[in-house]
Amino acid sequence: MFEEQGITPEGDLIVNVGPQHPATHGVLHLVITLNGETIKKVEPHLGYIHRSIEKMCESLSYRQFIYVTSRMDYLSAHINNHACALCVEKGLQVEVPPKAQVIRVLLDELTRIASHELWWGAMAMDIGAFTPFFHAFRERETINDIMEETCGARLTMNFMMPGGVMQDLHPNFQARVKSFIQQYKHKIGEYAELLTGNIIFKNRMKNVGVLSPEDAISYGCTGPTARGSGVSCDIRKLYPYEVYGQVDFDEILETGGDSLSRYMVRIREMQQSIRIIEQLIDGIPEGDFQAKTKAVLKLPKGEFYQRVETARGELGVYIVSEGGTTPYRIKFRSPGFSNLSVLDRIARGGKLGDLVAMMGTLDLVIPDIDR
């Protein structure tokens, strides 16, 4: 596939970045053509962590398949589960009790903060600043501890199920979330001091990987990647699910389209998530945390599509049912897959150092891309 010497006829260098490379944060394999330091082409090769989740789900029942999806975008495992649960509920036409809805949204937003924290640290590490990583992990650990107490797991929560959530919240949940919010508000200033306000950082990010709004839509970019280009695509606002329609929060839009805009979208989004949590944490309704559902779920014949906003963008779950206990075909439209496809477009003409900044701000999670 590649020439023996790794050099194109024009004399450009072909460099393999990955599948084991510090900047890809996983097993992404990019074949890049370099002219000196300038990138001429980026070609992603996928499949190093493809587990064929779609095929696996075809032989799992509607209760079982949700747990596999935690392993897709493992940083927003909760939101993946949420999407699947919502899709099954859409088919079953089950009404989720208000308490379960609030719990789901609370955990979703906590997951989003944790995911953005990890992104922040990892992206800073990509462009050469190590210290933010540890500061980000301090907050992320707190969230993971809260999750562990309620869900029993720190990363792959598996807390959602069709009809509601697995169990009630832990009694400590409210107090710990409140103290986390206090801690977080105190620390957010540190982030700005450490990285956002740094002149080197700004120069590394500004006008790097500019993505026009038209390209963002055409390439199917979603989430903070598209919102950094000014494309309104927050599923929580456009197609509200659960209690997102009742809470007050802003859809963050930046118009620059460059890496700095994408960065700022995520930083500001974390504060919006805090806002949502603050509104909901005191008013968790009383009642059931689960709707009554049958032991064996059977979806009626038909097609069901559910989209949710994960930390990376729009996750679509498309279930084709033949009326049995297992899905006939299931498709996950993962945000990372489409966001990755734009990399070649925005990376061309940039420097090698820009590539890691772009990959950082696209927030690629490889298991999410490969599924």
Place this chain on the structure above:
Amino acid sequence: MLNDELRANISQLLTNTSFEEGGEWPTLTLGADELLPLALRLRDDDALFFNYLFCLTCIDWKTHLTMVYHLTSTKYRHSLVLKVKLDRDKPAVESLSFVWRTAEFHEREVYELFGVDFIHHPDLRLLILPDGWEGKNPLRKDFEDPINMIRL
């Protein structure tokens, strides 16, 4: 309702349309040769303005394959589902990667997992499967792998 307006709009555009009943969004079933012209019209028509292809996949119905395209408009926020029936032995359909760029990657995925041939695709190569993959397409219903596949 949004969907009814859309149905009326599209009916004007096409002479013999048949919308599938049920489902969240209006669903059109087309022949393989009708797809590309319709896609271009859907994207470029100012009243429809379907500029965002948010999902592209394929379903193996054992007798035939069905390509499913989920479209939406970022301007009007209406959505449409296009379905194309394909022959199972020699599936081929016009590529939409020039209409919506996101289709390029999704079509490559469908190409290797279902074996659908996308005509005029700019770069139809294996994306996920290892180079030199021989054998059946993994997401087809008759795919068997005695070593790696676990039946529950």
Place this chain on the structure above:
Amino acid sequence: MWSFSGLATGIDAWLTQRFNPALSLTIEMVLAGIAVITLFAVLGLVLVLMERKVSAWMQIRLGPNRVGPKGILQSLADTLKLLVKEGLTPNSADKLLFNFAPFLAIIVAMLLMAPIAFAKDLQLWDLNIGVLYISAVSSIMVISILIAGWSSNNKYSLMGAMRSGAQIVSYELSAGLSVLSVVVLVGSLQVSDIIKSQADGWWIFKGHIPMVVSFVTFIIAVTAETNRAPFDLAEAESELTAGFHTEYSGMKFALFFLAEYVNVFIVCAVGATLFLGGWMPFHIGHWQGFNHVMDYIPSSLWFFGKTFLLIFVIMWFRWTFPRLRIDQLLNLEWKYLLPISMVNLLVTTAMAILGWHF
């Protein structure tokens, strides 16, 4: 006051008494060599440990704390591990150059030790072109990096080496110019003269703003010259995995690693010597009483205190700044630092001629 010159002359007298002059000179040279190698090893261990402790402190964690009391033996354990590891040579590498490069790096670092005054009268070789010697020898460092990158036959290594070449050659200019501004004021290239000229105050205080400017330029330029973050483009682990030493392992890697830290020590020592008075205690003009009190602090303590302060500053850079991009790096040098240090040298020269400094 006790000084090292007594010790040196004592050893010299004792040796010449017993052996003929040629043999005693040889023995003295061997002793000096052993001293340098020991200092080298100790510096490597101390600086690696210091880096890890400083980074841990900045990153709200503890750092090494298991090996020995408070983890002070950690770098010893690391060295032991690197010693027993296999030093692989890639099949397609240029084997001679590949194995030669780390030694060149370490030889350069050792040569640079010669003219540095560690304390009063403790200097291996007080040659009359000391500063020129330092800037000349330190530029050989880039050759070892280029050899390492080229001979590895690895694209990452090659790119790292090329980046490093561009970087070191450019930043040598402003480092040299800021060193020159001190030389202009002193009127001598000899290290002992430079230190002696600061007996009534360090140059950074005596030289008004131009000296402060050249001190800052010097620190930025030497950070770049030693390939330390935020100028660590030659290694840039998120872009080039490990840059020019991607293919190195075991002791060969350790030599590069050691050379990096010793280079950091040397440039900080040079900075301390030129701008902060080297081993010269903190003196203020003609305040005899104050100066006398300051003299009670041993000169070696002054030297190492100042040097480690500068090392800490350079480590501080590394753990708080993101990395620059290659074009920004060269822009910084050619568009900002070089013009600034040229103008600064001009101003300093005028100052020296008119005698405006203290």
